[in-house]
Amino acid sequence: MLRGGLDAGFVVQGIIAANVVFYLLSLLVSGRRGFDMNPLSFLSPDQNSLLLLGATGTIPVLELGRVWSLISANYLHGGLLHILFNMMALRQIGPWVSAEFGASRMFVIYTLSGVAGYVASFFAGIPFTIGASASVCGLIGALYYFGKSRGGNYGAAVSREVSGWLISLVLFGLIMPGINNWGHGGGVVGGVVLAKLLGYQEGSRENSAHRLLALICLVATVAVLCYAAYFSLAYRFS
8 A cells, every 4th residue: 555645556446347247238238249350340330339329539529519538538448358458568667657656647648648548539539549559658758758767777777667568559550450549649748748847766756646536537537437328228228
């Protein structure tokens, strides 16, 4: 337990649990069954169920007025490999960011950089998009800032490792079809900016303002996800 703050392990596990619950819910609401030739779409929900649960993009935001989907889309995935890849990355990166920034700041960065990634996607004209990768990229961006800002041998080592991740992200986005590179890039930039604004543990310990921001992000996330779940289930089984 971080003194006066959130438990880092609980926050990461809570985010993973929410993603898993919404993935299973999307399969329940979906009318699609069977296999897909795209390996990233194995056990994939249909587009209608993802739209009901809060996928974002120009269509949901402009045509349906779902600004709240900028939050909910971070908890939706298009297939089994999609969610596994993102949750494995979160499980590796989340505790590291929590150690350097504190759990409250980690959750703020995760939430708001995800929104930043989807805002970038919106202005790029992406019609329909989902996935936790924008938020995960925000955590990567925060670590990149930390390494550069801290300096020294440890900071340089962090920068080198994170730079490798960023290069891999770019290559993956160029090779794989259907990757939202705008979301990834917006998430990274959002993570860097938020890390600079919020600071990290060595420079300034977490305080009540950080915890309040985390609480606001938590309340907004829970409210949006509960609304999306209720709306989709009511529509599906009405």
